[in-house]
Amino acid sequence: MAFSEYLAARDFLSIIGQPVITYILLVSFLQGFFSIIYLLKHKDNYYSYLVKCTYIITYLYVLGFLFLIWFHLQIYNTVLIEYPEFLRQLIPVESSRFIIPLWIESEKLYFWAMVASVFVLTVQRRKDLVSFLGVVLSIFSTIVYFLSNPFKEPLPIVHNEITMWYSTLSSGDGRIFEMAGNLFGRITFYYDSTYMWTHPPMLFIAYASLIITAAACVYMLVKRDPVYDEIAYRYAKAGYILLTFGMLIGYPWAVEAWKDSAWWWDPKISGSIMMWVLYTAYLHAHIYAGRGKMWKATAYLGIICFASLLFTYLLTYIVPGIHSVVQP
Amino acid sequence: MKYLKNYDYGLIILTTLVLFAIGLVCVYGIAYYNYLAANPQWQYTPLYIQYINNMNSFLYPFLVLLLISLGLCIPKRLLEQDILIKFGVLALGVTIILTFLSGIETGLGFILAIMTGVQCIVLILTIKKSKTVRFEKEGYIVRLGSVLLHLGVVILIFNFVTFRENPFHISIFWTGTLLVIAGNIFSFYPGRINSLSQLK
Structure with missing residues (x-):
């Protein structure tokens, strides 16, 4: 009964979430279009449309996120992993519930894009920078739709674990010992872990802030206006604090x-260490950004830092390791 | 004063370069790990320990340089520049001798122990608003933030290098983390911290 309720909730999430992310994609095309047109023609009405698109996309992202919260609550309420009596010596608890963080699997890129969208709304002083960020966000939303759509196959790994558990339990398969041990470990040290609820979101919020730093560094190189340097630094400071704390609190968990x-x-x-030392180098170099050509070095460093951020994010998918989804 | 500014500028450049070099060590580690991972069982072979030891040995010299360039081990906030350079050279010399005699971890442990002591003294003097301590930036909150940040970094590195098997490892880790985060917030947002403290 509980399993069927979970399946119904999963199907319902796809039904209500798919239109939301489709609208995000469509509006993001408009956002990209108005951004490029504004960058080319510098007419205020294009900028006004761009800002409206950004607001609509942000609201849609938040709406989709509320749907995801609802789905996670449904998983908590409907899926109860009751360990059989004969496993009591192996598992120290009678049952477990999934308290699944909102930034795993296909949801993490969605969360990052949502926060980035919110942050872009806070950059108001430079229309050209907002337009450039509009192009970036438009590409980001397209990537989310095609490569990390959380509504298409919601939480595939979690779904597989839940499905396997119920099917093995009902069939009386001998693999239940191994599965119970694995699932207990996954739920205790991964899904329900306090660190999983704090470590990744801090990093994704930091990443969102650092997108603006990178974009402002690009503009600093192009326009040579200190105001871009000031914007880059402002978002780098916030991003760096979250990056540092987010990375460090992962350590006791590990x-x-x-x-x-x-x-x-x-x-x-x-x-992660590489990314952190590079951002530390950026903030250090920034102390003397006003001296000689240091502003240029700092701006290049800000862009290199962001490249290292993207590289670090992609490492999960390209290099084997304990954090990775790929195996040799 | 201008001479001191140039000296600090040089230190900042050196720090940036050393941080960049640490980034390169990490890139090497990623590439080498990927190469070794062609054998899925490699972590259960002596290659894994060898890899960890290699990475540590590549990192430690840069850590020593970083600590010196950051002005962590050289108490630039306490001493005149000529004494400061002599102190730095002496500390580095003893570190190198200890490294040759007892290994890089002992050398690094020595320099970290000195730095922790120095940073604690700087922290006490800063809290007491002593004029003995010199700072780049004006303002009590920024100075306090800078000291907390430096002390936190020293404690974290010291903890990772020397106390990994210690029962207080995690407690020390949290102490260092809180100091680093508080230091960051105080250094980056002194105006807001000031206005918050004035509200009370």
């Missing part, structure tokens, strides 16, 4: 959850 695994100098950790 020590606890991966105590029997080889995770030291894992590629994602190496990538």
